[in-house]
Amino acid sequence: MDSDWQEVSLDFLVFRKRTGQFTPYYLKKSGLCLFTQRLTSLKYKVRQIQLSPPELNQYAHIIATIAFDTHQELLWVGDDYGRVSSYYASQLEKYTSLQAHLVSEGHVEQFLFNERGIISLASRSVHFMNRRCLTQWHIEENAMRKLCCMSFLRKDSPLILVAGCQGTMYKxxxxxxxVVEEIPTNADYTMMKVSRYICAATSTGSVDFLDPGTLKVVKTWQAHSSKINSMDVKTDYLLTCGWSTKSYGAPQLDHIVKIFDIKNLEVLAPIPFPAGAAFVQIHPRMSTTTLIASQHGQLNLVDFMNPDNAAVLHVQLMSVVTSMMISPSGNVWAVVDQDNAIHLWGSPEKLQFTEVLNPTEFADDVVHVRPMGQRPMGVDDDFPLNIIGMPFYRERLLSAWGNERCLEVGKPPAVVDPDIVKNLRPNPGGIGQIAPNPRKLFRNQVEGLKSADTNGTVFAAPKLLSEKARDSKVTPSNDSPTSGAAEALLDTALSDNTKADVPNYYANLTIKFGPRLGIEDFDFKYYNKTCYSGLTNNNMNSYLNPLLQLFRFTPVIRNIALHHAAGSCIQDCCMLCEIGFLCDMLERSRGKWCQATNFLLAYRSLPEAAQLHIVEESSPQNTLDVRISIANRFLLQQICRDSRRADLYDSTLDQAFITNGLLTLRCLNCNHETFRHDASHVTTLTYPDLNAIGRSRGPFPKFSDVLSLGFQNESQTKGWCQRCRRYAPLASRRTITDVSPILMINTGLDKSPKNKQFWAKPHWLPQEIGITIEGGNMRVLEGESLQPFRYHRSTVVFELVGLVADVTSADRQESHLVSIVNVTVSERSPREIGNHWHLFNDFLVRKVGQDEALEVTPWKSPVILTYQVRHARHNIDDSWKDSLDLSCLYYNGSLNIFNSREAFTLKPGVEVPESGTHVAIDAEFVILVREEIELTANGSRVTTNPKRNGLGRVSALRVGGEDEGIPFIDDYITINEPIVDYVTQYSGIGEGDLDPRRSRHALVSLKVAYKKLWLLLNLGCIFVGHGLGKDFLEVNIHVPKEQIIDTADLFLQRDNPRRLRLAMLAELLLREEVQKGNHDSIEDARTALGLWRKYQEFEDAGIVEQIVNKAYRDARKTGYVPRWEYEAALAGKQEGNAGVGGGSADMILLGGRVSPEMGMAAGSGTSGTVTPARRGRQGGESEGNGYFERPLK
Known part of the structure; x- marks a missing residue:
C-alpha cells in the first residue's frame, strides 16, 4: 500500500463541486457547527497501512483491537495471535512488537495505559510492559479462563479490575x-469503562454499575436485548450501541444509541441512527459530542444533548468497518476494516495523538568516532576542549566534595626564636641543647591554638534572609554569576556525607537567629523544598518532633484528634486537642516551617511527664531513645484519658490504640492459675537469644516472629499466690484476643543494643504484615507467608506508616531523633503511584528512597514503628469542619472572681461568624525568657537563644453593621510561669493583671483564647490588624494570607522594607493620636480597622500609591515617629535629656507597633526608637540624610 498521504473520498450531505468544500450550511450558530466546519473545511488526508505478517512466508494476522496511547505518540495494535505492536506518530512507523500472550489464548482483548507502560489483556493472562516492550510482569493463573475486559478502579489508581465470562473478577x-483480591461474580462481563462508577457490560446486553470501593452492584440497566457491541463513558453519561434479537431472524444492530445518566441513575432519550449503530465514542475534548459509526462507513457527529444538530459523513471503504478509535487529542481518527487495513484520518497541520506531546524514546544512533591517533590535536587548535565532552558517571564527582570534609590538620612546628638559637649551649645532662627563656610571652600563654569547636554543624548554614536581601541590593542577581554557584554548593552540602557514608541531611541542625528579626530571619526554605512542613527545634522538649510528625501522618490519629479539637473540650493541657491543633497547622502551612510551642508548653505542664523523667529539665540522664520510647507510651495513654474526660462513654481512642489480651499467671509452686484482662497501648519487641539461634541452626527469625513474641510475651516474676497464701514465683503468658487498628511498636534496642544484629539483615523490616487470630491462636505473617491469608476473613493487614530513628550523624555531634514517613498513606487521593517516603529531621524535610527509608545502618537505629490497617489508607476525614462546636466563642466564664464579660461576647443564635466575616484583631505579649547573647572576638553579637514571649491579651472587634468597632473578645490570659517583663509601655499589661488572685480583668486559660482564634480561622473569617504576621507567630497559629488584611502591608511603599508604625499611620491618615500612653489592644484593633476603611476609600479613588508616598515623606520629617513623640524628644534634647523616647535592647516588636526594629533606620545596627537626639549622634544633621529633609535648628 502506498505510504504517501492520499486524499479521502467523503460523501457529505452537501458538496460544492466548484470549491471542493463540504459546507454544513444548516448548522449556523451551534457549537457543533463550528466543530464540524473545522473538520470538513480541511482536505482530509489518510495514512493507510496493512498489518504485516510477523515472519516471512506467513499470512498477516487479523487486527483484534487498537488503542491510542494516552501519554506518547503511539498507536497500539493487538492481533488474534496474542502479538502487540506499536506504530509511531502520523507516519505509522513501526516502533515495537512483542508476543505478549500465548497463541493458544487467541486475540488481544484490550489495552490500558499509565505513565510507566501498557497493560494488555488476553483470555487467560494479563501482561504489563513498558513502551519499549520490555516485560514488567505477566500474570497467568489456572482460574483465568475467559477474560474479556479490564478497567482502572479510579483515575490515577494503581489498581485495575479484570473480569470476563467467568465467575471470578481479579483486582x-x-x-x-x-493479584490483591479475587471477587466472585455471577455476571459475564465483556466491556468495562470507569467514571463515577465502573460501568460493566454483560453478555446479555445489560450494564452493571459497580461501586469502585466495594465492587458491589449499585444499579443494573438493561441497555439492549442482546449483546452490547460498543460503549463509552465520560463525566456523567454512558452511551451504548448493540444488538437486538428479533423473533423472525438473527440478531441485528439497533438503530438507536442508548444514553444513561450516571449521576442520577436514569435513562435519557436515545439518539436515532437508522444505518445501525456499530460503534460509539464520545469526543475527548467535547463532553456532549459523540461520533457514531455504522459497519458500512457512515459516521454521525452528534451533540447528544441536542440530537437535532448532527453532521453526517460517509467513508467509502472496500470492506466492513471492524473497529474505530479517536485519539486523546481529538484530532485523529483511526478505522480498521475487514481487509486488515488501518486508516488514519486527520488534518496535516494538527496530527497529534495526545494533548501533551511527550518525547518517545528511540534507540541511540551508532556514532563512528575516529581514533584520536588519526586526528591529531595540539594545544594550539582553535576548537574548545569541551567538544570532546565528559564521560558518563554514576558516582559523585570529586569537585562536589562538601566543605565539611576540609579537616583542620596539625600546624607545622613553630619557628624557633632566633634569640634561643643564638644562646644555645650543650646540656650538662648530655642530651640536646638548652638556652635561656627569652620571656617574650606570659607564663602559660600559647599562640595559634587549633579550633576546639565540638558543637559546630557539619555543613555551613545558609545566609540569613536579611543578609541575602542586603547582598542582592549591593550585587544584583543578574550581575553575580557566582551566587548561583554558591547556592549549588550549599545544596551539594546537604546531599554529601559525613562519616561512614552518613548523608548530611541526617545531621543535627541549628537555627541561626537574626540580630533584629530573630527566627524569622532564618532561611528555612533552604532545608525544605517539599509541600510538607517541618518543626523547629529551638523549644524545650523538641525531641518530640519526630513523634508528632508520625502522629500527623497516621490518618486514624489525625482524624480522631481533629474531631476532638473541633468539639466542646476547653480543658487545659488536653494533649489530644493540642495534637489536633498541631495537625491542622501543619496541613495549612503547606511546607512553611512551624513551631509546636503550645503542645510542648502543655506537655511540660503535665506532672506525670516530670515524674517519668521525660521532660528535658528533669531527665538529663536519659538517652533520647529511652526518653522517646517512654514518651510514646505516656502520650498514647494520656490522649485516651483526655478523650474519656471529655466524654465518659467515648471509647473511640481506646478501640484505636489498645490491643486487648488475656494474661495468665501460673504459680510455679502449686500450678494454680489466675486470669485477668490485659490492655496495652504499645507493644515492645521481644528478641530470641542469638546464641540459641546459632546452636539450633534453624532459619533466621523474621520480623513477624519477633513481633509475635512481643505480643505473646512469656516471662517470670514474683507475685502473690492465692492458693499458697504467700509470695511465689509466677509464670505469666499473654494471649491476644483482638488487635487495634494502629500498632505502636517500641523496638526495645535501648535495652539490648546487641539485638541490632537482627536489623542488620537487608529488608528485614517489612512494609506489610498480617495478623490472624483464630481459636485463641495468633499468627503474625509477612511476605510470601501472608499472600495465602491476605483475603481471609480473620486476617487483618497492616502497612508501615513510618518510624522514629535515633541518628548519630557525626563524630562531634550528639545523637538526635528523626522520623521517616510514608506520606502517601495520609494523602486524600494518591497523586502518584507507589509509596513516597520523606525524612523529617526537625525543619529539614526531604524525599528519600524506599530502600534508604527502611535500611538500618550502624548510625541509624529504629526506635518506634507505626503500623496502620491497610483499609485506612487515604482515609482523611475532614467532616469536622462542618460540625465545629462554637460554644467556646460564646464562653463568658472567668478564672477569677471579677467577671465583667457580658459586653465582650457574641449573642448566641444571633451573631454567628461565617466564611468571609471580617474581624479586627490585636494581641499583646509579655516576656517570659530573655534572649541570650554571646559576644564574639570581633565584637559582634550572636543570639544563641531568642527571647520567649507569652500571650497576655487578645481582643477581637466586630466589623460591619451597627456594632462595628465593638469588641466581642477581650481576654486576658493567665500565665503559670514567671514573667520576666510585662513591657507595659508596649503591651498595656501591668503587674498583677494576669494573676487570678489580683487581676480585675476577666482571665481565661491559653487553651480557651487559642481555641476562639482557631474557630474563627476554620470558620473562614478574615482578620484585620497591624503587624498580624508577628502576632500569629507568637500565638502559634498559621493563618493563610488570603485570610489576613494587614495594614502594615497595605500602606507599604514599593521597594521599601520599612513599615510604618500604627501610631504613625493613625496620625497621618486618621488624624488621631494613639499609643500615647500605654498600648491598648482594643484601641489598636479599632485603629487598624479605621486604617483599612481609609485604604478602601483610597483604593476606590485610585490614589493609594500617592497617599503612601506622601505618608512616607511626612514620616521622614519626624524620624518615622508620631509628632507628639518627636516633639517630646526635641524637648528632652533641649533639657539635656538625650535619648527621650529611646529604647533598650529589651524592646520587642509587639504586633508590629513601636519597637526598636520599627524605629531605627534600615540597616542600622543600634536598637531603640530613633529620636532627633539620637539621630544627631548617629549621622549628623546634614541635608538629605535619610531622616530629615532639612537640618534641625
Whole structure:
C-alpha cells in the first residue's frame, strides 16, 4: 500500500463541486457547527497501512483491537495471535512488537495505559510492559479462563479490575504486579469503562454499575436485548450501541444509541441512527459530542444533548468497518476494516495523538568516532576542549566534595626564636641543647591554638534572609554569576556525607537567629523544598518532633484528634486537642516551617511527664531513645484519658490504640492459675537469644516472629499466690484476643543494643504484615507467608506508616531523633503511584528512597514503628469542619472572681461568624525568657537563644453593621510561669493583671483564647490588624494570607522594607493620636480597622500609591515617629535629656507597633526608637540624610 498521504473520498450531505468544500450550511450558530466546519473545511488526508505478517512466508494476522496511547505518540495494535505492536506518530512507523500472550489464548482483548507502560489483556493472562516492550510482569493463573475486559478502579489508581465470562473478577496492583483480591461474580462481563462508577457490560446486553470501593452492584440497566457491541463513558453519561434479537431472524444492530445518566441513575432519550449503530465514542475534548459509526462507513457527529444538530459523513471503504478509535487529542481518527487495513484520518497541520506531546524514546544512533591517533590535536587548535565532552558517571564527582570534609590538620612546628638559637649551649645532662627563656610571652600563654569547636554543624548554614536581601541590593542577581554557584554548593552540602557514608541531611541542625528579626530571619526554605512542613527545634522538649510528625501522618490519629479539637473540650493541657491543633497547622502551612510551642508548653505542664523523667529539665540522664520510647507510651495513654474526660462513654481512642489480651499467671509452686484482662497501648519487641539461634541452626527469625513474641510475651516474676497464701514465683503468658487498628511498636534496642544484629539483615523490616487470630491462636505473617491469608476473613493487614530513628550523624555531634514517613498513606487521593517516603529531621524535610527509608545502618537505629490497617489508607476525614462546636466563642466564664464579660461576647443564635466575616484583631505579649547573647572576638553579637514571649491579651472587634468597632473578645490570659517583663509601655499589661488572685480583668486559660482564634480561622473569617504576621507567630497559629488584611502591608511603599508604625499611620491618615500612653489592644484593633476603611476609600479613588508616598515623606520629617513623640524628644534634647523616647535592647516588636526594629533606620545596627537626639549622634544633621529633609535648628 502506498505510504504517501492520499486524499479521502467523503460523501457529505452537501458538496460544492466548484470549491471542493463540504459546507454544513444548516448548522449556523451551534457549537457543533463550528466543530464540524473545522473538520470538513480541511482536505482530509489518510495514512493507510496493512498489518504485516510477523515472519516471512506467513499470512498477516487479523487486527483484534487498537488503542491510542494516552501519554506518547503511539498507536497500539493487538492481533488474534496474542502479538502487540506499536506504530509511531502520523507516519505509522513501526516502533515495537512483542508476543505478549500465548497463541493458544487467541486475540488481544484490550489495552490500558499509565505513565510507566501498557497493560494488555488476553483470555487467560494479563501482561504489563513498558513502551519499549520490555516485560514488567505477566500474570497467568489456572482460574483465568475467559477474560474479556479490564478497567482502572479510579483515575490515577494503581489498581485495575479484570473480569470476563467467568465467575471470578481479579483486582490487580499494577505497581507490584500481584493479584490483591479475587471477587466472585455471577455476571459475564465483556466491556468495562470507569467514571463515577465502573460501568460493566454483560453478555446479555445489560450494564452493571459497580461501586469502585466495594465492587458491589449499585444499579443494573438493561441497555439492549442482546449483546452490547460498543460503549463509552465520560463525566456523567454512558452511551451504548448493540444488538437486538428479533423473533423472525438473527440478531441485528439497533438503530438507536442508548444514553444513561450516571449521576442520577436514569435513562435519557436515545439518539436515532437508522444505518445501525456499530460503534460509539464520545469526543475527548467535547463532553456532549459523540461520533457514531455504522459497519458500512457512515459516521454521525452528534451533540447528544441536542440530537437535532448532527453532521453526517460517509467513508467509502472496500470492506466492513471492524473497529474505530479517536485519539486523546481529538484530532485523529483511526478505522480498521475487514481487509486488515488501518486508516488514519486527520488534518496535516494538527496530527497529534495526545494533548501533551511527550518525547518517545528511540534507540541511540551508532556514532563512528575516529581514533584520536588519526586526528591529531595540539594545544594550539582553535576548537574548545569541551567538544570532546565528559564521560558518563554514576558516582559523585570529586569537585562536589562538601566543605565539611576540609579537616583542620596539625600546624607545622613553630619557628624557633632566633634569640634561643643564638644562646644555645650543650646540656650538662648530655642530651640536646638548652638556652635561656627569652620571656617574650606570659607564663602559660600559647599562640595559634587549633579550633576546639565540638558543637559546630557539619555543613555551613545558609545566609540569613536579611543578609541575602542586603547582598542582592549591593550585587544584583543578574550581575553575580557566582551566587548561583554558591547556592549549588550549599545544596551539594546537604546531599554529601559525613562519616561512614552518613548523608548530611541526617545531621543535627541549628537555627541561626537574626540580630533584629530573630527566627524569622532564618532561611528555612533552604532545608525544605517539599509541600510538607517541618518543626523547629529551638523549644524545650523538641525531641518530640519526630513523634508528632508520625502522629500527623497516621490518618486514624489525625482524624480522631481533629474531631476532638473541633468539639466542646476547653480543658487545659488536653494533649489530644493540642495534637489536633498541631495537625491542622501543619496541613495549612503547606511546607512553611512551624513551631509546636503550645503542645510542648502543655506537655511540660503535665506532672506525670516530670515524674517519668521525660521532660528535658528533669531527665538529663536519659538517652533520647529511652526518653522517646517512654514518651510514646505516656502520650498514647494520656490522649485516651483526655478523650474519656471529655466524654465518659467515648471509647473511640481506646478501640484505636489498645490491643486487648488475656494474661495468665501460673504459680510455679502449686500450678494454680489466675486470669485477668490485659490492655496495652504499645507493644515492645521481644528478641530470641542469638546464641540459641546459632546452636539450633534453624532459619533466621523474621520480623513477624519477633513481633509475635512481643505480643505473646512469656516471662517470670514474683507475685502473690492465692492458693499458697504467700509470695511465689509466677509464670505469666499473654494471649491476644483482638488487635487495634494502629500498632505502636517500641523496638526495645535501648535495652539490648546487641539485638541490632537482627536489623542488620537487608529488608528485614517489612512494609506489610498480617495478623490472624483464630481459636485463641495468633499468627503474625509477612511476605510470601501472608499472600495465602491476605483475603481471609480473620486476617487483618497492616502497612508501615513510618518510624522514629535515633541518628548519630557525626563524630562531634550528639545523637538526635528523626522520623521517616510514608506520606502517601495520609494523602486524600494518591497523586502518584507507589509509596513516597520523606525524612523529617526537625525543619529539614526531604524525599528519600524506599530502600534508604527502611535500611538500618550502624548510625541509624529504629526506635518506634507505626503500623496502620491497610483499609485506612487515604482515609482523611475532614467532616469536622462542618460540625465545629462554637460554644467556646460564646464562653463568658472567668478564672477569677471579677467577671465583667457580658459586653465582650457574641449573642448566641444571633451573631454567628461565617466564611468571609471580617474581624479586627490585636494581641499583646509579655516576656517570659530573655534572649541570650554571646559576644564574639570581633565584637559582634550572636543570639544563641531568642527571647520567649507569652500571650497576655487578645481582643477581637466586630466589623460591619451597627456594632462595628465593638469588641466581642477581650481576654486576658493567665500565665503559670514567671514573667520576666510585662513591657507595659508596649503591651498595656501591668503587674498583677494576669494573676487570678489580683487581676480585675476577666482571665481565661491559653487553651480557651487559642481555641476562639482557631474557630474563627476554620470558620473562614478574615482578620484585620497591624503587624498580624508577628502576632500569629507568637500565638502559634498559621493563618493563610488570603485570610489576613494587614495594614502594615497595605500602606507599604514599593521597594521599601520599612513599615510604618500604627501610631504613625493613625496620625497621618486618621488624624488621631494613639499609643500615647500605654498600648491598648482594643484601641489598636479599632485603629487598624479605621486604617483599612481609609485604604478602601483610597483604593476606590485610585490614589493609594500617592497617599503612601506622601505618608512616607511626612514620616521622614519626624524620624518615622508620631509628632507628639518627636516633639517630646526635641524637648528632652533641649533639657539635656538625650535619648527621650529611646529604647533598650529589651524592646520587642509587639504586633508590629513601636519597637526598636520599627524605629531605627534600615540597616542600622543600634536598637531603640530613633529620636532627633539620637539621630544627631548617629549621622549628623546634614541635608538629605535619610531622616530629615532639612537640618534641625
Amino acid at each position: 490487580i496492583d499494577v505497581e507490584k504486579g500481584q
